[in-house]
Amino acid sequence: GKDKKKLGIALVGLGSYSGGQLAPGLQDAENCYLAGIVTGTPAKEKEWMEKYNIPKKNVYNYENFESIAKNKDIDIVYVVLPNSMHAEFCIRAAKAGKHVICEKPMAVSVEECDAIINACNEAGVKLSVGYRMQSDPYTKEIKRLVKEKPYGSVRYVSSDAGYISGGNPDQWRLNHALSGGGALMNMGVYSIQSNIYGTGQNPISVSAQEFSSRPEYFKDTDETITAQMEFPNGVVGNLYTSHNANANRLFVSFEKGWAELNPCHNYGPLAGRTSDGKEIKFPHQSMQKLQMDDFAKHIMLGTTNYAPGEMGKRDMIIVEAIYKSIKEGGSKVA
Ligand code: NDP
Known part of the structure; x- marks a missing residue:
């Protein structure tokens, strides 16, 4: 929502980058916060809910992920999965009406980059690549x-x-x-x-x-x-x-x-x-904090998107x- 001061981010894939850099970076962020998680590992749900004070209603797995569409707490879905899974989850996030951050490399082919860019354009959501x-x-x-x-x-x-x-x-x-x-x-x-x-x-x-x-x-x-x-x-x-x-x-x-x-x-x-x-x-x-704040500002205020999908495709x-x-x-x- 435009009236919000901080946008809610859901991290998809709670591996070493999400745990080691993105979640800590979000603790200091000014324009966004860690609102939700999407994980395939049930044990991580409880651990992350406790550590980051995440309510159960903002916790998803790879199967029920689509229902994130109805969740007003989540503005941005950040895909931090193995590279060949980026396209699938970015497209699912866009179709759920969420803005998307896709980790680098954007995908495993130019064709997949195009599919992500098109899905975001069709859904009218913003897209950026994790180029911190x-x-x-x-x-x-x-x-x-x-x-x-x-x-x-x-x-x-x-x-x-x-x-x-x-x-x-x-x-x-x-x-x-x-x-x-x-x-x-x-x-x-x-x-x-x-x-x-x-x-x-x-x-x-x-x-x-x-x-x-x-x-x-x-x-x-x-x-x-x-x-x-x-x-x-x-x-x-x-x-x-x-x-x-x-x-x-x-x-x-x-x-x-x-x-x-x-x-x-x-x-x-x-x-x-x-x-x-x-x-x-x-x-x-934290570069991750700067990166996610920049993207949140881009969404809320129309400032520059420093790492748009076209840049990921170019690379x-x-x-x-x-x-x-x-x-x-x-x-x-x-
Ligand atoms: P990890 O292996 O540490 O974590 C990946 C996570 O993805 C897993 O913990 C798991 O989360 C989930 N996952 C779902 N399916 C699979 C599968 N088949 N195999 C492995 N994991 C799976 O990877 P990283 O966190 O290091 O990297 C994730 C992405 O982030 C990559 O695209 C990488 O290039 C990028 N990255 C970017 C960095 C940057 O500086 N911008 C730095 C490091 C990584 P769960 O258990 O929650 O389901």
């Missing part, structure tokens, strides 16, 4: 340097996003049917994001390579991918994403200097500096182009 960095001041500062050009125009961007993955071989991220892909889907989208805000442009073409060191563990998903992106006016972007190395950095080369964020893609505090010895520094805040077009380039192959030298 779009609300973060460090990202905004890089965008400002790109736009205002104190160091001249951007010539080259390099962005790395990865971590060493291990543990349970049955986890959904290693299962292509649930994840839609490996490092590229999980962490590579951050690198795509920072290549784009770091150049201020969308790429024209990509060329990509895949590497593997543990094929027995990464049976079904990509372990490491590098890609080069061509941007307008000869600007070049470089992407590295991996589940076999810790890498978390953005480097932007301007005509007359450079800027760097390192770390860049984690939950913060982030850190940055520029070639003239200046520090890029902002007070640390999925690039993901598909990267996989296509890998499939088409390079040339062996040995």
Whole structure:
């Protein structure tokens, strides 16, 4: 409702991101609050109701989820499920008349992104992707340097996003049917994001390579991918994403200097500096809080949607182009 000060959010899928970041972020949010939950695990219902003071009438499972349509406490449904389940639940949420936040990567194909966007348009609800960095001041500062050009125009961007993955071989991220892909889907989208805000442009073409060191563990998903992106006016972007190395950095080369964020893609505090010895520094805040408040303000006040569905689709077009380039192959030298 427009008269409300805070919009009610229901989290769908109470895994590590919902529990570790989104629910805590919502405790400090100014324009939204944790109003409800949707879970397939009965034990989590009681635990979350107690911990976050959620009434029983705002608790749903995957079967009775549609009845959320009648619940006035819930304005926004936030889908935090394995990637291949995003489209189904975002579309069900839109049909229930709720605004939608879809976690990254938006879906597992461009076709699914279109289906989500269309469902939200048809239902007349707002849609955003869980790109928390779009609300973060460090990202905004890089965008400002790109736009205002104190160091001249951007010539080259390099962005790395990865971590060493291990543990349970049955986890959904290693299962292509649930994840839609490996490092590229999980962490590579951050690198795509920072290549784009770091150049201020969308790429024209990509060329990509895949590497593997543990094929027995990464049976079904990509372990490491590098890609080069061509941007307008000869600007070049470089992407590295991996589940076999810790890498978390953005480097932007301007005509007359450079800027760097390192770390860049984690939950913060982030850190940055520029070639003239200046520090890029902002007070640390939960990016998730900023992101969800921005979306609630977008709904209530018509302010900018910093991560619309079209942005998630744009990135999925690039993901598909990267996989296509890998499939088409390079040339062996040995
Ligand atoms: P988890 O595995 O920790 O949680 C996923 C949850 O989804 C489960 O706990 C479960 O919740 C539910 N679920 C329903 N069906 C399945 C299934 N078949 N297999 C596994 N889980 C299932 O994942 P994350 O929380 O790490 O990731 C969830 C989404 O959030 C992903 O799309 C991921 O990319 C994104 N993410 C985004 C981040 C960001 O910074 N923006 C950071 C981390 C993740 P329940 O028991 O309640 O049914």
